[in-house]
Every structure is written in C-alpha cells, then in structure tokens.
Amino acid sequence: DSGVTQTPKHLITATGQRVTLRCSPRSGDLSVYWYQQSLDQGLQFLIQYYNGEERAKGNILERFSAQQFPDLHSELNLSSLELGDSALYFCASSVAGQPTGELFFGEGSRLTVL
Amino acid sequence: DAKTTQPNSMESNEEEPVHLPCNHSTISGTDYIHWYRQLPSQGPEYVIHGLTSNVNNRMASLAIAEDRKSSTLILHRATLRDAAVYYCILSGERNMLTFGGGTRLMVKP
Numbered sequence: 001d002s003g004v005t006q007t008p009k010h011l012i013t014a015t016g017q018r019v020t021l022r023c024s025p026r027s028g029d030l031s032v033y034w035y036q037q038s039l040d041q042g043l044q045f046l047i048q049y050y051n052g053e054e055r056a057k058g059n060i061l062e063r064f065s066a067q068q069f070p071d072l073h074s075e076l077n078l079s080s081l082e083l084g085d086s087a088l089y090f091c092a093s094s095v096a097g098q099p100t101g102e103l104f105f106g107e108g109s110r111l112t113v114l
Numbered sequence: 115d116a117k118t119t120q121p122n123s124m125e126s127n128e129e130e131p132v133h134l135p136c137n138h139s140t141i142s143g144t145d146y147i148h149w150y151r152q153l154p155s156q157g158p159e160y161v162i163h164g165l166t167s168n169v170n171n172r173m174a175s176l177a178i179a180e181d182r183k184s185s186t187l188i189l190h191r192a193t194l195r196d197a198a199v200y201y202c203i204l205s206g207e208r209n210m211l212t213f214g215g216g217t218r219l220m221v222k223p
Binding site: 002004033035042043044045048056058090092101102103104105106107108 | 150152156157158159160163201210211212213214215216
C-alpha cells in the first residue's frame with residue numbers, strides 16, 4: 001500500500017460525458033502528479049501540482065483539467081469524453097515539488113468510455 | 115528532455131542476478147536517473163534513483179557509468195515476484211518523470 005488513494009477504481013461512461021477522478025496523496029506529501037496509461041501510449045505525464053499550484057504540464061488535453069485543493073487532495077476532470085480516453089489514470093505523490101526523490105503511485109482509476 | 119533506451123524484454127532464472135541496462139547518452143549534468151517498476155495490474159513502484167554514484171537499497175543496486183551515459187539496475191536474486199516492466203527514467207530539465215517503454219522482465223522458475 002503506497003498510501004495514495006484513488007477513487008473510483010473503475011468507471012464506465014459514454015462518449016461526450018464528463019467524469020472526475022479523485023486522488024488523496026500520502027500524508028505530508030505536497031506534490032500530486034497525474035499520469036495516463038493506455039495500451040498504445042504507455043505512461044504519459046499529464047500534470048503536476050505542488051501545494052495547490054500547477055507546477056508542470058505534460059501532454060494534457062484541453063478537455064482535461066485538474067486542481068489541487070487546500071487539503072492537498074487533487075481531482076482530474078475529463079470532459080467531452082472520447083473512446084480514446086479509455087485508459088488507466090494514475091495519481092502519484094511526493095514530498096517535494098521536484099521528482100528528485102521517490103514518487104508514490106496509487107492503484108489507478110480505470111476509465112472505460114463506450 | 116533526454117531520452118533513455120532499454121531492451122524491450124529480458125528473461126532471467128529465479129534466484130539468479132539480473133542486470134537491466136539503460137542507455138541515456140544525452141543525459142545532462144542535473145538529470146537524476148530513476149528506476150521504477152510496474153507489476154501487472156498495479157501502479158508503478160519506485161525502485162531506486164541516483165545522480166552520479168552507485169546506489170544500493172533493499173530492493174536493488176544502481177550502477178552508473180562514469181560518463182553517466184548508461185546505467186544498470188541490478189536485482190541480486192530474482193524472484194517470481196520481480197516479474198514486471200522496469201522503467202529507466204531521467205528527471206529532465208523540467209523535473210518531470212517521463213516514462214518510456216521499459217523492459218519487461220520475465221522470471222523463470
């Protein structure tokens with residue numbers, strides 16, 4: 001158990017819909033990272049927040065957005081969903097703002113878009 | 115950001131050492147070398163990381179070439195539970211961890 005909690009574990013929805021994925025980091029960790037893992041793309045970095053502020057942005061689509069709340073939990077919002085958005089979405093956390101140390105990953109949220 | 119090159123797959127026998135290579139010829143002076151692994155149906159798991167010197171922890175050892183253009187993850191005694199995809203990652207100038215294809219390690223009993 002990494003200490004990072006992601007909900008929901010599984011989610012099935014239809015194209016055009018909007019979903020929210022939630023992540024609670026390990027106690028004391030200030031950074032949250034979101035990754036997408038699909039079969040054909042591997043693990044893609046989406047975005048990072050540090051203590052409520054956006055720190056780094058990767059290959060995140062404009063239809064996706066994220067935020068980190070004062071209690072440090074984070075949400076990833078995916079809208080106008082397409083079939084290609086079906087993937088595993090992982091959240092990771094770390095103490096510092098830069099990943100020079102260890103990232104702790106959650107078990108992921110599996111999104112299926114039908 | 116500098117990229118890494120790893121073999122797609124490797125095979126090992128149980129209880130034997132495993133050396134997983136990684137090439138990163140365009141590494142910059144500030145890039146850390148990270149190794150993560152992903153077991154089936156799980157999120158990635160930190161294994162080890164280093165900058166210039168060799169590193170050891172309870173899971174593995176990391177041997178970094180003197181010119182830092184390559185590194186090797188060493189599992190001292192492979193077990194069946196070590197079967198996973200192993201990712202070698204550089205931290206990059208923006209300090210993001212960008213995962214590549216990794217090496218799928220198969221461990222034979």
